[in-house]
Amino acid sequence: MVFYSSSVFASAGVSNPIAATILTGVVNLGCTFVASALMDAKGRKTLLLLSHGGMAGCLVVMLGMSVLAGWLPGVGVGVGVGVYVWHVFCLKNVMS
Numbered sequence: 001m002v003f004y005s006s007s008v009f010a011s012a013g014v015s016n017p018i019a020a021t022i023l024t025g026v027v028n029l030g031c032t033f034v035a036s037a038l039m040d041a042k043g044r045k046t047l048l049l050l051s052h053g054g055m056a057g058c059l060v061v062m063l064g065m066s067v068l069a070g071w072l073p074g075v076g077v078g079v080g081v082g083v084y085v086w087h088v089f090c091l092k093n094v095m096s
Contacts, residue, residue: 005024009017039047 005021006017009020014020035047038050
């Protein structure tokens with residue numbers, strides 16, 4: 001995903017896709033350092049539980065936004081494996 005992020009940002013209409021790619025890399029690097037420190041301090045299990053809890057919370061927000069917008073197909077994508085399939089499909093289209 002990182003290798004094609006400039007193309008993805010450009011397709012999404014970002015005015016400066018290279019700056020967005022650099023910012024994404026900086027955030028990813030920063031999160032890696034934070035995760036390493038947390039892993040040493042709290043252990044892998046705690047870090048994984050926090051990570052999965054955060055992802056679950058985001059899925060609940062996506063579900064709520066889908067329902068509030070009246071977009072019920074978003075419910076299936078937001079809470080199922082459809083996210084993975086959609087992600088792979090988009091990457092395949094971006095790479096070709």
